[in-house]
Amino acid sequence: MVGSANLNIMIKAARKAGRSLVKDFREVENLQVSMKGAGDFVSRADIAAEKILKDELLGARPTYGWLAEEGGGQDGEDPTRRWIVDPLDGTTNFLHGLPHWCISIALEHKGKIVAGVIFDAAKDEMFFAEKGEGAWMNESRIRVSARHRMIESIFATGLPYGGRSDLPATLQDLARLMPVCAGVRRWGSAALDMAYVAAGRYEGFWERRLNAWDLAAGIIIVREAGGMVDALEPSGSILDSGEVICANEPIFDSFSKVIRG
Ligand code: 2AM
Numbered sequence: 001m002v003g004s005a006n007l008n009i010m011i012k013a014a015r016k017a018g019r020s021l022v023k024d025f026r027e028v029e030n031l032q033v034s035m036k037g038a039g040d041f042v043s044r045a046d047i048a049a050e051k052i053l054k055d056e057l058l059g060a061r062p063t064y065g066w067l068a069e070e071g072g073g074q075d076g077e078d079p080t081r082r083w084i085v086d087p088l089d090g091t092t093n094f095l096h097g098l099p100h101w102c103i104s105i106a107l108e109h110k111g112k113i114v115a116g117v118i119f120d121a122a123k124d125e126m127f128f129a130e131k132g133e134g135a136w137m138n139e140s141r142i143r144v145s146a147r148h149r150m151i152e153s154i155f156a157t158g159l160p161y162g163g164r165s166d167l168p169a170t171l172q173d174l175a176r177l178m179p180v181c182a183g184v185r186r187w188g189s190a191a192l193d194m195a196y197v198a199a200g201r202y203e204g205f206w207e208r209r210l211n212a213w214d215l216a217a218g219i220i221i222v223r224e225a226g227g228m229v230d231a232l233e234p235s236g237s238i239l240d241s242g243e244v245i246c247a248n249e250p251i252f253d254s255f256s257k258v259i260r261g
């Protein structure tokens, strides 16, 4: 697909930050240092990737606003457009040498996401979409899966970590879902979970307490792949609530009935 100028800027930025993260990832895999040493190293890798993305994206579009995980946000001269960026989604995986993490970049226009890029640099898988142009992975068009029976379907989620208060709600979700489906996966990168739903690798994904930068790019990639994305509270704001449910269209109703209770 021949993307817009903005999409090309996003893909170029993702590749550049991806090279930096892959280099650091090889290093972290070999690091024989204290937990704190590895943690500090990963924070530096994360901040370095964010700087590359900011230089590339705001360098090319200096009037746009900015919202990112590490450095926070700033308003642009153009109040209608904003980059929403997670330089490293799946940080815990990265820290443990697990090759499942990504860069997530979205472009918001008048409150709607109009383009998204999710780049899994370790596997060289570039997921992207623009409004009305379908969803893609590298050179190929992607689509959500066609499975429509719960018992044949697999779903992904994120399990709360570190004593967070949403554990009981997620355990209740799992108690309802696990007996009626073919399995549940927990990979540790919300952005890649959404890219995988778009690519038809699993049927659906839900998670609570996420941030706008975890979700923004995934929203358009899933929708352009033919999937449905909603806030857990029906028709609420996904980015404001940080609670998401998405799936292929045929399974969405059954899946959301189970999750929403
Ligand atoms: P992050 O890697 O950018 O922090 C997985 O459940 C999602 O939760 C990921 O998208 C991850 O984004 C986020 N998350 C934040 N803190 C986390 C932690 N300590 N452990 C696991 N996931 C975390």
Ligand code: CA
Residues within 6 Å of the ligand: 069, 086, 088, 089, 090, 213, 214
């Ligand atoms: Ca994240």
